[in-house]
Amino acid sequence: MLALIFIMAGAKSFSQGDLLITPRRVVFEGSKRSIDLNLANTGKDTATYAISVVQIRMTEDGGFETITEPDPGQMFADANIRFFPRSVTLGPNEAQAVKVQVVRKNELADGEYRSHFYFRAVPKVNPLGQEEVAAVDTTTISVRITPIFGITIPVIIRVGNSQFNITLSDLSLDNGDVNNPRINLVFNRSGNASVYGDITVDHISPSGTVTRVGIANGVAVYTPNTIRRFSFNLSNLEGLDFGSGRLKVTYSSANDAKKETFSEAELQLK
Template sequence: MIRIPPLRRLVRSLAMACAAALSVPASAQGDLLVAPTRVMINSGGNAEVVLSNIGEKPATYRISLELRRMEESGDFDEVAEADANSTERAALDMVRFAPRRVTLLPGQPQAVRISVRPPEGLPDGEYRVHMSFRAIPTPGAPDAAAPPEAAPASGVTIKLTPIYGITIPVFVRKGRLEAQASITSARQVRFENQAFLEVDMGRTGQRSVYGELIGKSPRGEVLFSLRGIAVYPEVNRRKVHVPLNAEQAARVKGPIKLEYRELPENGGALITEANLTVS
């Protein structure tokens, strides 16, 4: 059993409590814990994201805003500011945050304040940026995860230092926006000896959809569930890959029912459903 020092337990509890209060989970990468993992601001206003250092050493993080576009595969493409469209440019212009760099002692939480001031005449719609939290390596600090370096024959040494980070979406919604989702087909596929259920999903309307995908047998037994499934406004359809273990792969065949619901902490309302036959 891994024992967590009392101070670290307190910080974990604080971050998780913040996440629960905001109806979204926390996300961890390396020694950084971030809550919430999604920020939604209607029209204008303020929000906070809590960062917590759950490691044993001080750590410094750089905070910035990025633009990303969803692809139909569900992956994201990074977008340079010079290539931003009008919606993306408006999102960057109206979202402000502070601080932009933080140093956290072990067990120390820090709030990042987010402020949104939509300009006059902003069209109704959903605007989104991605807030990035990236670790800044400590100069001269040894990389404990790196293997001992062998003596180079050429006299040149190259050291690769991994940089850990987390990125979360920040949404600004203006106006009364509607969206509908659909599930059109599903099939089993394999990638590198791992079974997946590949699901084709669609979206229409002026905003994104977000929720949990649940698979059920004809008798209503839950076969799997996968949280955090989003379809963003820049795509009308996307593929979702649900990892399946051996038992699930054997059962997720033939007729099944797929439900796409809001997360339980957001009410669990049904967004869409489909009865499909999986081959």
């Protein structure tokens, strides 16, 4: 059983299972030629992780599918990425850096190239002569399923003038469950670069009171996609009326030090 998890976390690092990865994405642009990925084992047992590269497409609803050939307008980064080591064994609370380098960048045409690093937990194998001993029922067939834990993070190379434009549209509020109101929206992307950022939703009452009711961090729209449909639950705070006022949705950069607003949109509530 393979459990493959695609990282879209809002923190600067990502933890899944007992593996902590920093940073959560690798982007080469400008003069940057190398970066260290820091892996840490936060569990109580020694673990081994194999590292490889996979190709992924993003669907319009934000899902992910592994592919072997690029979609029209999509370019893979794997041929211009080198990394080592390709496997790490970490004891409890141990950490190790994986060095990632971009190569032959000068041979690439302008645009964005994307692949994904895949970190796969290697199942433990008992040494010969130390197999588990158990009573055998010869009247039945037994199958053991070992879950294989795996996560991915994007690695992106940008060459030349990278730019994007993003707008928000088709805002709607699903308030059927009064305890869990849900906002729906569509990202509209153009340009030759992916976009990655954080979403905030503020409720503005008829009197002008502003209340933060939603945050979704680490939301991406990858090339070559031009749209992405997105929805998430809002906080139903006591005394807040989702039947009046308006909702303001802001999509901004994930850089806390220098926030840049990518797009804003408002939904009038009735």
